[in-house]
Amino acid sequence: MSTDAPNKMKETKMDTIKLTINGRETIVKKGATVLEAVLEAGVYIPTLCYDSDLKPYGGCRLCVVEIERMRGLVSACTTPATDGMVVRTETPKVNQSRRITMELIIANHHGDCLACAKNQDCELLKIARYLGIEQDRVDRLRKSTQELPVDDSHPAFVRDLNKCILCAKCVRACHEVVCHDAIDIAFRGNSARIATFGDKPIAESVCKSCGECVARCPTGALVPKWEKLPATEVKTICPYCGVGCSLYLGVRDNEVVSVRGDPEGPANKGSLCVKGRWGYGFINHPERLTMPLIRIPGVPRGAGQDGKVHEIFREATWDEALELAAKKLLELKQNYGPDNIAALSSAKCTNEDNYVMQKFVRAVLGTNNIDHCARLCHASTVVGGIAAFGRGAMSNSYSDFEKTELFFIIGSNTTECHPVIGSIIKRRVRFGGAKLIVADPRSIELSEYAAVRLPHNPGTDVALINGLMHVIIREGLENKEFIRERTEGFEELRQLVEKYTPEAVEAVTGVPRADIRAAARLFGETKSACILYSMGITQHTTGTDNVKSVANLLLLTGNMGREGTGFSPLRGQNNVQGACDMGALPNVYPGYQRVDDPTVRMKFETAWGCKLSDHPGLTVTEIADAILKGDIKGLYVMGENPVLSEPNLEHFKQALEKVELLIVQDIFVSETAWMADIVLPGAAFAEKDGTFTNTERRVQRVRQAVLPPGEAKPDWEIISVLAGKMVKPFGYQTASQIMDEIASLTPIYGGIHFDRLDRGGLQWPCPDSSHPGTRFLYQDGFARGRGKFHAVDYIAPAESISKGYPLVLTTGRILEHWHTGTMSRRANVLSELRPSGVVEIHPSDAAKLKFVEGDVVVVASKRGRVEVPVHITEKSPPGVVFMSFHWREAPANILTNDALDPLAKIPEYKVSAVNAVRRRKKPR
Numbered sequence: 001m002s003t004d005a006p007n008k009m010k011e012t013k014m015d016t017i018k019l020t021i022n023g024r025e026t027i028v029k030k031g032a033t034v035l036e037a038v039l040e041a042g043v044y045i046p047t048l049c050y051d052s053d054l055k056p057y058g059g060c061r062l063c064v065v066e067i068e069r070m071r072g073l074v075s076a077c078t079t080p081a082t083d084g085m086v087v088r089t090e091t092p093k094v095n096q097s098r099r100i101t102m103e104l105i106i107a108n109h110h111g112d113c114l115a116c117a118k119n120q121d122c123e124l125l126k127i128a129r130y131l132g133i134e135q136d137r138v139d140r141l142r143k144s145t146q147e148l149p150v151d152d153s154h155p156a157f158v159r160d161l162n163k164c165i166l167c168a169k170c171v172r173a174c175h176e177v178v179c180h181d182a183i184d185i186a187f188r189g190n191s192a193r194i195a196t197f198g199d200k201p202i203a204e205s206v207c208k209s210c211g212e213c214v215a216r217c218p219t220g221a222l223v224p225k226w227e228k229l230p231a232t233e234v235k236t237i238c239p240y241c242g243v244g245c246s247l248y249l250g251v252r253d254n255e256v257v258s259v260r261g262d263p264e265g266p267a268n269k270g271s272l273c274v275k276g277r278w279g280y281g282f283i284n285h286p287e288r289l290t291m292p293l294i295r296i297p298g299v300p301r302g303a304g305q306d307g308k309v310h311e312i313f314r315e316a317t318w319d320e321a322l323e324l325a326a327k328k329l330l331e332l333k334q335n336y337g338p339d340n341i342a343a344l345s346s347a348k349c350t351n352e353d354n355y356v357m358q359k360f361v362r363a364v365l366g367t368n369n370i371d372h373c374a375r376l377c378h379a380s381t382v383v384g385g386i387a388a389f390g391r392g393a394m395s396n397s398y399s400d401f402e403k404t405e406l407f408f409i410i411g412s413n414t415t416e417c418h419p420v421i422g423s424i425i426k427r428r429v430r431f432g433g434a435k436l437i438v439a440d441p442r443s444i445e446l447s448e449y450a451a452v453r454l455p456h457n458p459g460t461d462v463a464l465i466n467g468l469m470h471v472i473i474r475e476g477l478e479n480k481e482f483i484r485e486r487t488e489g490f491e492e493l494r495q496l497v498e499k500y501t502p503e504a505v506e507a508v509t510g511v512p513r514a515d516i517r518a519a520a521r522l523f524g525e526t527k528s529a530c531i532l533y534s535m536g537i538t539q540h541t542t543g544t545d546n547v548k549s550v551a552n553l554l555l556l557t558g559n560m561g562r563e564g565t566g567f568s569p570l571r572g573q574n575n576v577q578g579a580c581d582m583g584a585l586p587n588v589y590p591g592y593q594r595v596d597d598p599t600v601r602m603k604f605e606t607a608w609g610c611k612l613s614d615h616p617g618l619t620v621t622e623i624a625d626a627i628l629k630g631d632i633k634g635l636y637v638m639g640e641n642p643v644l645s646e647p648n649l650e651h652f653k654q655a656l657e658k659v660e661l662l663i664v665q666d667i668f669v670s671e672t673a674w675m676a677d678i679v680l681p682g683a684a685f686a687e688k689d690g691t692f693t694n695t696e697r698r699v700q701r702v703r704q705a706v707l708p709p710g711e712a713k714p715d716w717e718i719i720s721v722l723a724g725k726m727v728k729p730f731g732y733q734t735a736s737q738i739m740d741e742i743a744s745l746t747p748i749y750g751g752i753h754f755d756r757l758d759r760g761g762l763q764w765p766c767p768d769s770s771h772p773g774t775r776f777l778y779q780d781g782f783a784r785g786r787g788k789f790h791a792v793d794y795i796a797p798a799e800s801i802s803k804g805y806p807l808v809l810t811t812g813r814i815l816e817h818w819h820t821g822t823m824s825r826r827a828n829v830l831s832e833l834r835p836s837g838v839v840e841i842h843p844s845d846a847a848k849l850k851f852v853e854g855d856v857v858v859v860a861s862k863r864g865r866v867e868v869p870v871h872i873t874e875k876s877p878p879g880v881v882f883m884s885f886h887w888r889e890a891p892a893n894i895l896t897n898d899a900l901d902p903l904a905k906i907p908e909y910k911v912s913a914v915n916a917v918r919r920r921k922k923p924r
């Protein structure tokens with residue numbers, strides 16, 4: 001049966017009750033509060049502490065109502081609605097009580113309303129007016145003295161507790177929604193006030209800067225520093241990670257002046273993390289590219305890093321720059337053949353940009369040498385997922401997590417890299433009774449929530465998962481019916497894992513055998529489990545094996561194709577799923593249709609009106625070697641920064657110094673653009689229309705909010721014009737036309753058109769215009785028929801520690817920054833919060849090496865060395881050091897190993913052997 005049929009769900013009859021509100025009958029769900037029933041009836045009721053996302057609090061006492069057969073006035077928000085209840089919301093007694101309460105609240109509030117940033121949007125003032133308390137009465141009531149100091153320590157927001165009305169929305173949001181627990185109500189009675197843990201200034205506290213508290217504050221007690229009142233708001237998608245949070249950009253005078261999480265956003269329901277909330281300074285940054293640039297003759301490649309742009313490049317018109325690019329590309333094609341040119345597309349760009357780029361490479365340049373950074377993060381997911389299930393994408397949805405009883409997180413620092421998903425997991429464990437297993441060499445935030453923690457040695461994932469499966473099979477906890485009905489290859493797996501006894505696995509992984517047994521039992525005995533993973537699984541020479549192991553464990557326990565279960569690879573960048581879907585890969589056209597399948601190729605040749613190459617192209621990790629061998633002469637890079645993101649950077653830089661033609665299209669002069677011959681200014685996400693596809697396969701609309709700076713243009717438009725200068729223009733007028741062409745050629749996107757995406761987007765597969773999209777995959781069968789077990793044996797990482805290199809370096813991201821920092825480091829709030837990188841080292845290693853906190857040390861591998869300050873922490877275990885790769889001043893990828901997974905060609909970023917020594921003082 002087709003796996004592209006819409007999901008079938010069991011309908012449950014809703015249990016309802018009937019009550020009378022102000023004389024009118026209202027039907028609501030059983031379990032609703034009186035306030036929810038009143039709101040459902042469309043009746044306004046003033047409240048300052050109620051929030052539908054938070055537990056009832058009953059703090060402000062403004063929502064009091066009269067209820068027949070109940071004495072006195074009751075708080076509607078804390079009183080359960082019952083069948084037959086008769087409620088009155090606007091009696092003289094109610095109104096008098098509300099007015100007295102409100103006057104008391106105002107009397108405890110200090111502030112000059114006219115000077116308050118919240119003046120236009122203050123809930124306190126709105127309710128005061130509703131209750132007939134005029135502004136002069138407000139002014140007379142409120143305190144004239146400011147008793148508490150204003151906390152201005154945070155770069156993004158100010159906290160003025162003199163304006164706080166103690167509704168505790170901020171405290172509850174921090175605890176219940178994002179589960180960061182950074183603030184609480186301190187002291188009692190008249191002294192009660194909001195405080196951080198330890199009563200520190202916010203910037204020095206454990207606050208994660210997510211701004212959830214700021215977004216929910218009804219007064220001017222918590223206000224953003226940078227926001228202005230917008231003239232209009234435009235709904236779009238966050239440009240950072242693959243969670244795909246929906247948000248509103250506030251715009252005034254062609255400038256983004258505010259950001260608000262979209263309460264209807266299917267991924268985030270209004271929440272945003274620090275990057276999505278505050279990370280927009282890059283849009284109007286003075287370093288934005290505004291004109292095409294051409295390298296000044298005689299200035300050598302590589303010169304100019306951190307130099308002045310105008311000493312390296314001269315400005316050009318679009319016509320001149322694109323004529324030159326077209327001429328040079330045509331010369332290379334004619335002189336050396338199409339396979340001597342390669343291109344990198346971009347997971348930061350829209351689906352439409354990526355579709356047009358891969359079409360340009362295939363139809364105009366005539367090669368399949370197109371790849372992008374998915375190669376460096378989830379290529380092994382695509383290969384392993386297709387081998388096991390027939391598709392390499394996340395099988396389930398965030399909404400499924402609400403039904404998941406057990407989360408197994410392996411190789412994902414979810415709260416830092418996918419923060420909004422991290423909060424969903426924390427909420428499910430804290431309030432929903434879900435259990436959590438965390439397998440990670442480092443001590444990550446989610447470890448604190450885990451029922452079982454498996455801190456395995458870096459690169460031993462296959463051994464660990466084989467050990468879990470050994471116990472599950474030995475104890476008869478495998479799902480026999482699922483294995484029989486829906487899988488193949490079980491016997492080979494069973495035989496292989498026989499040798500992975502907990503004792504043997506403990507010896508390899510370092511995880512105590514008792515914990516391996518405990519985790520296996522928990523996983524085997526739980527009905528609905530899913531596995532979330534990220535680059536801790538994929539970025540290994542055994543990345544594909546690791547993904548197949550994850551798939552094995554899910555198939556073994558029947559945790560696929562049902563609500564609450566599934567395979568959840570968390571994609572790194574905002575549109576890495578979409579860039580893969582669009583065929584920005586060397587072996588597949590859009591929708592994973594193989595370039596070496598003649599029928600598929602003929603379909604694209606007919607649609608695009610040209611002959612296409614019949615063999616797969618080179619991956620990004622193969623391109624550097626091909627340049628150095630002289631097999632690639634020209635490279636076109638759109639929106640990527642391989643000079644910081646590739647492993648073994650010096651090797652990649654040598655290749656870029658040698659390549660005959662380098663064209664870079666970006667929004668800034670990135671580290672890669674500094675080396676280019678021609679630089680083309682692209683539009684940022686806020687300046688163009690299109691779509692992003694998030695990690696749960698949801699295609700969502702990106703909308704233009706502001707005009708691009710200077711002459712910058714959307715990437716698809718630049719490439720279409722360039723195609724015209726080489727052969728003929730693609731002729732698209734709008735991004736919507738491009739999506740229509742994608743839909744016509746890509747079965748999984750067949751029903752996706754812009755006019756269907758306004759309400760939360762659509763999840764592929766969506767094969768036709770009447771299809772509602774697919775929440776979870778494989779309900780009726782796998783895309784490859786049966787799910788396939790792969791018997792994978794443990795293979796050690798490519799590089800192991802030695803006397804000269806006694807430490808394991810593992811790399812990753814941190815909460816405040818993203819990828820190579822091109823955008824996040826130009827967002828002033830983010831760069832103020834985290835201005836520079838560090839190497840994290842365990843106290844025992846630091847003591848041996850005589851490092852003290854903040855020492856600048858030299859970390860070296862066989863490939864190179866970097867100088868970086870040290871941070872001593874127990875997060876990394878003894879023998880393991882951690883660096884993030886966002887920093888050009890301390891580029892971790894100088895050190896990383898470029899050994900590749902043989903199938904997915906993904907490098908082993910997660911395990912490199914290094915040493916660390918104190919930097920020698922310079923002689924005076």
Ligand code: SF4
Pocket residue numbers: 170173174178180181182183206207208209210211212213214
């Ligand atoms: S910004 Fe986020 S973490 Fe910090 S106090 Fe507010 S809700 Fe809590």
Ligand code: SF4
Pocket residue numbers: 238239240241242243244245268271272273274275276277418419420421
């Ligand atoms: S979780 Fe990801 S998508 Fe959501 S706001 Fe943060 S960076 Fe943006």
